[in-house]
Amino acid sequence: MSKDERDxxxxxxxxxxxxxxxxxxxxxxxxxxxxxxxATMERPQHVGNNRNQ
Known part of the structure; x- marks a missing residue:
């Protein structure tokens, strides 16, 4: 979801x-x-970012 869509x-x-x-x-x-x-929407993003490192 883009920043504009979130806004x-x-x-x-x-x-x-x-x-x-x-x-x-x-x-x-x-x-x-x-x-x-x-916060719920951002949680999967953090998990995905940590997995790619």
Whole structure:
């Protein structure tokens, strides 16, 4: 998942006028839940990075 895709997932997506089109995880679940989701998403990346070394 690219950085831009992660930002849209957590912060939502806005149109060219700045109006919210899609809500992100933070808006729906709250900041604490969003941090837990982000930590869960990053865990496999760390495991894969450690395996390749």
């Amino acid at each position: 849209k997932l957590f912060n939502g997506k806005k149109d060219e006028n700045g109006k919210t089109v899609d809500l992100g995880v933070i808006s729906i679940r709250g900041l604490k839940a969003a941090e837990a989701v982000k």
